[in-house]
Amino acid sequence: MVTEHDVRRSALALPATTEKPSYGTPGFRVRDKLFARLRDPETLVVFVADVSEKQALIESAPDRYFTTPHYDGYASVLVHLSEIDEDELADVLLESWRVRAPARLVAEFDAEP
Template identity: 45%
Template sequence: MTSLTADDVRAIALSLPDTTEKLAGGQPTFRVGGKIFASLADDDTTMGVKCSVDERAELIASEPEKFFVREGHGDNYAWLRVRIAALEDAAELTAVLTDSWRQAAPRGLVAAHPELSPPRAEGG
């Protein structure tokens, strides 16, 4: 396992098309099309990313050491917290950030970057 940091989050997030960084509430946020797709926590050890409610529940159940929600966030909260250092490597961090980016980015921008689409399942 590689020890990932907030600097890795920043580098990968800003490498995604049309991404900008902006402070919001004193925290760095990463945006595409004006929409936030990732944010760093005050202590730089966790980040928030967009995540469907169904996928969020699955990730938390299967890998609670990596993924969690903040206390008080309801069932319809489409965000997930990620413990940055608990991720396996830069490839996993890239996959998490790219998935969140796809959920926030305008459809035309996503379509213009098929290289950022998730891999298709075998036989599908």
């Protein structure tokens, strides 16, 4: 199971990312725009491109990805930390970062060797 420490390390490795509490839990922001937060010690909330991507993730791996009525209609998905490894965590955080980061920052990141 990945831990809060793993989430923090992976999130803060992304450009222009800072940590700031969100709803009383650790939140991670790119240029002050929330892209991920720990809902509780076992659950991560991340943003996705749209609701159809959210549904595709949930359908493809319901043991890893899920939602609750609170998140209905929002382009965000919950992740069971016990069901992913560190590589998948890094991928999930990167994709969420890409969705929320300014286009110019994403282009600069993609241009790096």
